[in-house]
Structures are given as C-alpha cells and as structure tokens.
Amino acid sequence: MSESNLASSAADVPADAAPPAVRPPRARASGLHGAAARNLGLVIALVAICVVGIVTAGDRFWDLSNALTILRLASVIGVLSIGMTFVITGGGIDLSVGSVLGLASVWASTLATQTMARDSHWVVMAVCAIAVGIGAGLVNGVLIAYGKVVAFIATLAMMVAARGLAEMIANRQTQVVRVPEFISFFRMSPLGVPMLVWIFAVVAVAGWVLLNRTTFGRRTVAVGGNAEAARLAGIKVQRHTMYLYALAGLAAGVAGLMMLGRTTAGSSTNGQLYELDAIAAVVVGGTLLSGGRGTIVGTVLGVLIFTTLTNVFTQNNLSISAQSIAKGAIIVGAVLLQQRFADRSRAGT
Amino acid sequence: MSARPRRRWVAAAGAVAAASLLVAGCTSNEPQETEETATQEAPQAPSGGNDEQGDEVVIGFSAPASDHGWMGSITKSAQDVAAEYPDIDLRVAEGTNDVNLQISQIEQFINDGVDAIVLLPFDGAALTEVAIKAMQAGIVVVNVDREFDDPTAARTTVLGDNYGMGISAGRFICDQLGGTPDAKVAEIAGIDSLPLTQDRSKGFADALGECGLKVSNRVAADFTVQGGEAAAANLLQAAPELDAIWNHDDDQGVGVLAAIEAANRDEFFMVGGAGSKNVMEAIKADDTVLKATVIYPSTQAADGIKLARLLVQGKSMSDLVEVEVPRTVQLYAPVVTKENVDQYLPTAFES
Numbered sequence: 001m002s003e004s005n006l007a008s009s010a011a012d013v014p015a016d017a018a019p020p021a022v023r024p025p026r027a028r029a030s031g032l033h034g035a036a037a038r039n040l041g042l043v044i045a046l047v048a049i050c051v052v053g054i055v056t057a058g059d060r061f062w063d064l065s066n067a068l069t070i071l072r073l074a075s076v077i078g079v080l081s082i083g084m085t086f087v088i089t090g091g092g093i094d095l096s097v098g099s100v101l102g103l104a105s106v107w108a109s110t111l112a113t114q115t116m117a118r119d120s121h122w123v124v125m126a127v128c129a130i131a132v133g134i135g136a137g138l139v140n141g142v143l144i145a146y147g148k149v150v151a152f153i154a155t156l157a158m159m160v161a162a163r164g165l166a167e168m169i170a171n172r173q174t175q176v177v178r179v180p181e182f183i184s185f186f187r188m189s190p191l192g193v194p195m196l197v198w199i200f201a202v203v204a205v206a207g208w209v210l211l212n213r214t215t216f217g218r219r220t221v222a223v224g225g226n227a228e229a230a231r232l233a234g235i236k237v238q239r240h241t242m243y244l245y246a247l248a249g250l251a252a253g254v255a256g257l258m259m260l261g262r263t264t265a266g267s268s269t270n271g272q273l274y275e276l277d278a279i280a281a282v283v284v285g286g287t288l289l290s291g292g293r294g295t296i297v298g299t300v301l302g303v304l305i306f307t308t309l310t311n312v313f314t315q316n317n318l319s320i321s322a323q324s325i326a327k328g329a330i331i332v333g334a335v336l337l338q339q340r341f342a343d344r345s346r347a348g349t
Numbered sequence: 350m351s352a353r354p355r356r357r358w359v360a361a362a363g364a365v366a367a368a369s370l371l372v373a374g375c376t377s378n379e380p381q382e383t384e385e386t387a388t389q390e391a392p393q394a395p396s397g398g399n400d401e402q403g404d405e406v407v408i409g410f411s412a413p414a415s416d417h418g419w420m421g422s423i424t425k426s427a428q429d430v431a432a433e434y435p436d437i438d439l440r441v442a443e444g445t446n447d448v449n450l451q452i453s454q455i456e457q458f459i460n461d462g463v464d465a466i467v468l469l470p471f472d473g474a475a476l477t478e479v480a481i482k483a484m485q486a487g488i489v490v491v492n493v494d495r496e497f498d499d500p501t502a503a504r505t506t507v508l509g510d511n512y513g514m515g516i517s518a519g520r521f522i523c524d525q526l527g528g529t530p531d532a533k534v535a536e537i538a539g540i541d542s543l544p545l546t547q548d549r550s551k552g553f554a555d556a557l558g559e560c561g562l563k564v565s566n567r568v569a570a571d572f573t574v575q576g577g578e579a580a581a582a583n584l585l586q587a588a589p590e591l592d593a594i595w596n597h598d599d600d601q602g603v604g605v606l607a608a609i610e611a612a613n614r615d616e617f618f619m620v621g622g623a624g625s626k627n628v629m630e631a632i633k634a635d636d637t638v639l640k641a642t643v644i645y646p647s648t649q650a651a652d653g654i655k656l657a658r659l660l661v662q663g664k665s666m667s668d669l670v671e672v673e674v675p676r677t678v679q680l681y682a683p684v685v686t687k688e689n690v691d692q693y694l695p696t697a698f699e700s
Contacts, residue, residue, distance in 0.1 A: 065460045073453035172542030174474040176498050183478075263448050263475035265498075268542060272446065310450065314457055319443045 038286040041337065042301040045330075049308050057315035066311065068194060074307040075200035076101075076258050080271075081278040081285075081299045082207040083251025088279070088287050089211070089294025090244040091224035092144065092151040096158035097252040097278055100136045101271035103166040104129040104256025109175040109266030122182035129257040130250060136162055137249015141242030155245075159275065166268035175266040186261030196258050203254065208296040220244060224291025280327070281306060284334040305330065400434075403662040407438045408654060409458030411451055412469040412493075414444040417572045417600035418700030419623050422647035423469060423493075426698075430651040437658055448475040455479045458488070465489040465657035469650055473544075474498045489660045491653040495545065504660060506677045507653045509645045511545040513682040515552020517643040518595045518620050521684045523560035525593065525618065525640075532592040533565045535617075537580055537605055539597045541569040549597055549622070566591075570601045577601025581608035591617040599625035599642060600700045606631075609638060623647070624685060624693060625700040633690045641686045647698040649680060 053061035060066065080097050087094045107113065108129035117124040136158060143154040177183060188195050211217035219240050222230040231237045259270050283289055284305065285298030306327065313323040408431065415421035424444060431439035440463065442454035448471050456479060458466050466483055470476035473495040480490050480502035492503035526532040536553060539546045546569070557563055566588045570576035577596070584594075585608060596602045599621045609619070621628045621642030631639045646652075656674055659665065665672050685693045 060461050063460060066457065069453050069456040069460060072456070073449060076449050167542065170542070173544070173547075174472055174542070176474045259449065262452060262478075263472070264478045265472065265474035267448075267472055267475065269446075269472065270448070307453075311453070311457065314442050314454055317440055321443075323443075 039295070039297050039301060042285065042298060042305065046301060046305050046308060049305060049312060053308065053312040053315060057312065061312065061315055068197070070304070070307050070311045071197045071200070072194050072262070073310065074303050075196040076255050076262065077274060077277050077281065077307070078200045078300060078303045079203045079251050079255040079258060080274055081281040081303050082203050082296060083248035084275075084278040084282050085207065085285070085287050085294050085296055085299045086211065086220055087151075087244050087248045088282050088289060089224045089291060090220045090241060091227065091291025092241065092244060093155065093279070093289075094137075094140065094245060094248045095152065095155040095275045096136065096140060096162055097248060097255075098271040098274035098276075099159045099162035099166070100133055100249055100252035101256040101259060101274060102268050103136065103162040103169075104132040104253045105260045105266040105270045106166040106170045106175065106268055107132045107266075108257060108260055109177050110169060111175075114175075114177065114179055117179045117182065122179050122185065125177075125179065125182055125260070126257050129260065130253040133249040133251070133253020133256060134246050135249070137246040137252070138242065140249065141245030144245060145238040145241040163268065170266065170268045172268060177260060177264045177266070182261070183264055186258075186264075196262060199254065199258055203251070204296060204300050211294055211296055216243075221292060221294065224288075224294070226292070277306065280331050284331060286334075289335075302334075399659060399664050399667050402434075402436050403658075403664070405436050405438060406465060406658050406661045407440065407461075407463045408657050408661075409440045409442065409455075409461070409463040409466045410468075410650070410654070411442040411454045411458075411466070412444050412650060413451075413471040414446045416446070417598070418625055418698050419572070419598070419600055419645070419647050420444070422698030423650045426648045426651040427467065427654050430654050434658060436662075437654065439654070446471050448472050451476060452479045455483060459483050459486050462486075463488060464661040465491065467491045467493060467650060467653040467657050468503075469493040469653075470495050470497070477502045489657055491657045491660070493650045493653040495543070504676075505653075505656050505674055507649045507656065508677065508679045509545075509649055510679055510682040511548035511645070512552040514597075514622060514643045514645055515549040515554070516556045517552075517682045517684045518622065518641075519553045519556025520559070521620055521641050521643075521686075522593045522595065523557065523562065526562065527560055529592065530561055532562055533588060533590060534562055535566040535584055535588055535591050535594045536564045536568075537577065537584060537594060537596040537601070538567065538569040539572050539601065546597065553595060570598075570604075572598050572601050574601060574604040574607075576604065578604030578608045581605040582612070585609065585612045585614055593617050594619045594638075595622070596620070597622040599623045599628040602628055602639075603700060606637065606639070614638075620684075624697050626694070626697040627700060629685060629690050629694050629697045632685060632687055633694075635687055641684055643682050643684050644693060645682060646680045646696070648696060652678065652680075 080101065084094060084097060108125040113125055113128050140155050140158050143149045144151050186195050190198065211220065219230070219235050222233065222235060223237050223240050227237050260266055281302035282299050285295055285302035287294040287298060309326060310323060410427055412424050413420055415424055424441065428439060428441065431437045445451050451471055455466060455468065455476065459482060466488055468476065468480060468490060477497040477499050480497055481499060483490050484502060490503045492506040494509060496506060496508065497503055522534060534557060536550065538550055554564060566584055568580040568584045570580035581604065594617055596605050596619060602621050615638055617638060618640045619638045621639060622645060624642050624644040628639060628642050631637050632641060660674050666674055
C-alpha cells in the first residue's frame with residue numbers, strides 16, 4: 001500500500017512469499033512470543049483489571065448483570081473494531097467508521113424507511129443500515145484502491161462527509177424508532193444473553209473464520225505485509241483493498257443498526273470518535289498498525305479491556321479524565337510491548 | 350467531737366451532689382451535642398420538615414461531559430447539594446457525550462440497586478429505553494433538562510424553559526427596538542440538532558413577531574468558545590449592519606464577544622443566554638455590547654437531586670398543598686439587566 005509499509009515490512013517477508021508463507025518465519029522465531037503469548041498478555045491485563053474491580057467494588061462488580069452490562073457496552077464498538085481489524089491488517093486505516101455508523105443509524109430510522117418497515121418487515125431497516133455501510137465503505141475502497149488517494153485522507157473525507165449527510169438527512173433531529181418489532185427484536189435475550197452481545201459474538205466468530213481460515217484472510221495478511229509481493233504472487237491487490245474497506249463499512253452498518261437497537265433512536269451524533277476507540281482496541285489487541293498481522297481474538301480482548309476499565313472506573317466513582325489517562329497509558333504500553341516482540345522476531349530470522 | 354462527723358457528712362453529700370451533677374451534666378449534654386452537629390452538617394436546613402435527616406438515599410447521577418461551563422456547573426451544583434444532606438449517598442458517573450456509554454452507566458446503577466437516578470441525558474430519546482428499565486426495576490428516575498420521549502420513563506422531570514428563554518430574549522429586544530420597524534436582529538444558536546435549540550429559536554421568533562420584527566441572520570454554534578467565535582465571525586461578515594444579537598449560550602458567548610471585538614463592531618447590543626458569571630459581571634460593568642442575558646438555571650440537576658431525595662423518602666414539596674412531588678417542574682427564564690443583576694449573580698455559573 002503506502003511506501004512506508006513496503007519499506008518496513010520488506011525486510012521480514014521474503015519476496016516470493018505466497019500468502020500462507022508470510023507468517024511462519026515470524027511465528028517460528030518468536031516462539032512463545034507468538035499470537036498465543038500476546039493474547040495471554042491481554043488476558044492477564046483483563047484479569048488484572050477485573051481483580052481491581054472485584055477488590056474495589058466487590059459484589060457490585062462480580063455480578064452476572066454487571067458482566068452483561070460490560071458486554072453490551074462492548075458490542076457496538078466491538079463490531080466496528082472487527083471491521084477495522086481487517087482494514088488495518090491489510091495495511092490501511094479507516095477513520096470514517098464512527099460517522100458511517102451515525103449515517104447508517106440515521107438512514108435506517110428515517111420516516112420513509114420506518115414506514116416501509118412497518119408495512120413490510122423490520123428487516124428493511126437492517127438491510128438499509130447495512131447497505132448504507134457497505135456503500136460508504138465501497139466509496140472509500142474505490143477512492144483508495146483505484147483513485148490512489150491515501151487511506152488516511154480518503155476516509156477522513158468520508159468521516160466529515162458522512163456526518164454531514166447524516167445531519168442533513170436527520171435535519172439535526174433525533175429520529176425515534178416506532179417499529180415495535182424492531183425494538184422487541186433487540187430487547188430479546190436468548191439464553192439470557194442480550195441480542196447485542198449475540199450479534200457481537202456472531203460477527204467476531206465470522207471475522208475470526210474469515211481472517212484465519214479462508215483465502216480472503218490469507219490474502220489480507222499478504223496485502224498488508226507486502227503489497228508488491230502480494231501482487232507478484234497473483235493477488236489482485238486493488239480489488240482486495242476495495243473489499244477490505246467495504247467490509248469495514250459493512251461492520252459500521254451493523255454497528256449502526258445495533259446502536260439503533262440499543263438507543264431506539266437514530267441521531268447524527270451517534271458514534272462520535274468511535275473510529276479512535278476502534279483503532280485503539282485493534283492496536284492494543286496486537287494487530288500491527290503497519291499491516292501484515294491481525295488478530296480477531298486480540299481485538300475482542302482489546303475492546304473488553306477498555307470497556308471493563310470504563311466499568312471499573314464508574315463503579316468507583318472515578319472521573320473519566322483519570323480513565324482517559326489510563327487508556328492512554330495502556331495504548332502506549334501495548335505498542336511498546338509489540339515493538340519489543342517485533343524486534344525479537346526480527347532478530348531471530 | 351460532733352463537728353467532725355458533720356463535716357464528713359457535708360463532704361460526702363457534696364461529693365455525691367457533685368458526682369450526680371457531673372453525671373447529669375454528661376447525660377444531658379449528649380443530645381445537645383448531636384443536635385449541634387446535626388445542624389452543622391445541614392446548614393441549609395433551618396426550618397426542619399423536608400430537610401430533616403431521613404433514611405439514607407442512594408442516588409446515581411449521570412450527565413453529559415462537562416465540556417462547557419453550564420454543563421460543568423450542572424454536575425458541580427448537584428454534588429454541592431448532595432453534600433449538604435448527610436442522608437444522600439451520591440454516585441456520580443462522569444459525564445459523557447456517548448449515549449452508548451451513558452446507557453451502560455444507567456445499567457450499572459440498576460445493577461447496583463440505587464434508590465434513585467437523576468439523569469440529564471445527552472439525547473433524551475436514546476436514553477428513554479434504559480430509563481424505562483430503571484423505572485421497572487423500582488428505581489425513581491428524575492429526568493433533568495432534556496426530556497425522554499416517553500412519559501413513563503421518569504417519575505419527575507425538571508426542565509428549564511427553552512421556549513420561554515426565546516420569548517424573554519425576544520421581548521427584551523422588542524422593548525429596546527420597538528420604534529424601529531426594519532431593525533436587523535441576528536441570532537447565534539447553540540447545537541441545532543437539540544430540540545432545546547429549536548424551542549429557543551421558536552420562542553425568539555414568536556416574541557419578535559409580536560412587535561413586527563424577524564430574525565435577519567441566523568447561525569448555529571456548539572456551546573463552546575471556539576464554536577461561538579467561528580459562528581460569530583462569519584455572522585458579522587455576512588451582516589455589516591446589525592441592531593441586536595441574541596446569543597443562546599453564554600459559554601459560546603465568550604467566543605462571540607471575542608469575534609465582536611476583533612471585528613471592532615459596537616453598533617448593536619447583545620443579549621446572552623443561560624446566565625454565566627462573567628456575562629453578568631459584564632452586564633453590571635456595562636462596558637461591552639452585552640446589555641442583558643436570559644437565565645437557564647444551571648442548578649436544575651441540583652433540584653433533581655433534592656426531588657429524588659424527597660421521592661425516595663416519601664415526602665412531598667412542603668410549599669404545595671399536593672401530597673406528592675409533582676410530575677414536572679419547569680423553571681422560569683427571567684431577563685437579567687443592569688438593574689436586577691445583583692439578585693442573580695449568586696447562582697450564576699463560571700464559564
């Protein structure tokens with residue numbers, strides 16, 4: 001993709017790397033410091049935060065309903081982050097997901113869409129939200145892959161434009177959902193687990209399979225690791241890049257739908273700054289910001305670390321300012337750790 | 350000889366008397382002491398009645414991020430009022446503009462089983478669902494400032510008067526400009542997407558209409574200093590000649606004034622909104638274009654806390670005949686000018 005990517009990753013990816021071959025050298029060299037060790041580190045961090053929660057808030061923290069509260073909070077950002085994981089693994093970045101979430105939530109709750117949904121089926125709203133997400137993602141993808149616009153700029157433009165379009169459609173008003181079937185669907189909690197959490201789980205599992213068990217996933221890793229090598233290996237890099245942004249858009253659409261289900265209201269203010277939360281979760285999870293390595297499990301853990309932290313801080317009546325500082329420290333710590341792992345694996349090859 | 354035992358008697362009696370006095374003194378002192386400490390802890394509670402200490406009330410409080418002075422004062426005045434009552438245990442979830450996070454804060458309060466929730470939602474419609482859930486869990490929900498879209502989502506609602514603010518500002522401008530039919534009146538609104546902004550603008554337009562005026566230029570900012578500065582700078586460019594400006598919010602007013610000074614304009618007068626301390630001081634000093642402001646009380650969440658306490662303790666508002674706390678309490682939006690500014694300065698907020 002970008003030149004810096006090529007330069008930084010050319011060193012540790014052989015030029016003839018077929019998609020599956022990109023990973024082994026690193027995994028072998030890092031040994032215990034591979035994906036499993038990284039995830040273990042995240043699990044330890046998560047457990048540590050939980051221990052702090054139990055010590056400081058006791059039963060109020062260690063409670064099933066509190067766990068579900070954390071998961072419900074995590075699910076919207078979680079779905080966004082899964083999409084973001086693919087884009088970042090593919091060597092890109094998407095700053096527009098928060099705005100696209102807002103746009104999807106607004107578009108799916110306009111009077112026209114709601115009327116149509118009442119006349120036919122509430123799924124119309126879901127289809128609308130997802131279509132909006134994919135559409136915005138495709139625009140991003142085409143601009144970046146075929147228009148050669150730098151991802152940062154193209155998605156920054158989409159971020160601003162999608163928010164503006166959402167405001168225009170909603171006329172800057174909050175659109176309340178009046179489709180009872182839609183609301184009751186999101187109120188359901190099969191097997192005691194809220195619908196939002198189910199959706200997050202399904203998206204996460206689908207994302208894991210797609211990244212780790214399909215050609216699409218291997219191509220994503222190859223494109224992010226070394227776009228030129230991937231092209232030489234026969235991957236249609238441009239088309240694949242376009243797909244990645246469409247996928248992030250799809251995730252943003254689903255997240256917008258979930259936001260709509262959670263708040264029962266579409267608003268152009270939905271999802272502000274969520275792109276940054278998603279990027280933070282992805283990076284903390286162990287996906288390389290320069291591309292070429294991605295982990296869905298890490299992303300899920302990253303999201304859970306941040307939301308559990310938020311929960312613990314609220315339980316203890318602590319300020320959000322202190323929480324932001326802790327968040328910043330976690331991001332820096334995680335990236336420093338990743339660099340150390342990266343150095344070791346490079347030294348090993 | 351006989352004098353000796355008598356002296357003993359006297360000494361013994363004296364000792365007993367002294368001891369009993371001491372004991373009596375101790376015992377009688379104790380309630381006095383508690384009375385003293387009780388009144389010390391609640392200096393705002395002179396008249397007894399509703400302010401007398403009752404059962405402990407756990408109140409969860411959530412409001413948007415304190416990104417401007419008015420909102421900062423909302424949380425601060427709520428905490429101040431709670432501190433005056435030893436029977437209130439206030440849990441403050443720090444402010445956020447993310448409805449997803451605010452919903453989860455309310456869910457946490459429900460899990461904790463608080464007695465009451467005082468909620469100033471970032472978006473009333475988005476928080477309605479979780480407020481209903483809280484009400485169904487038997488928690489008293491007091492809605493502040495931004496209304497839910499379902500009346501069953503809150504037991505009591507405390508509201509400012511946004512429409513009334515517009516009316517007050519509009520009538521004041523009418524009074525000042527009554528004689529000039531073609532007067533140019535500009536409006537600098539707050540966040541346009543909020544219903545409160547729409548209400549203010551509607552009230553303003555209605556009041557101006559009463560004296561045959563209308564808004565000639567309208568821009569919207571975002572309640573922040575930088576937003577106010579940018580919006581006002583554009584407005585002043587677009588309107589070379591003005592007679593009056595109504596600025597919805599005194600926080601963004603700091604930026605609005607900066608833009609006015611930068612443009613070197615003083616052919617008009619300006620009316621503020623909300624009632625910040627520095628605006629009131631400027632009105633008092635009377636050395637800027639600011640001549641008045643209309644109040645939107647930043648103490649409404651504090652009122653919400655007081656009402657939540659009454660509701661949980663089963664008390665009513667003692668100045669009303671009604672035996673229950675009312676469903677809605679709407680506050681008034683008076684105009685503050687140089688003449689009456691001293692009356693309102695104590696409750697003004699720092700921006």
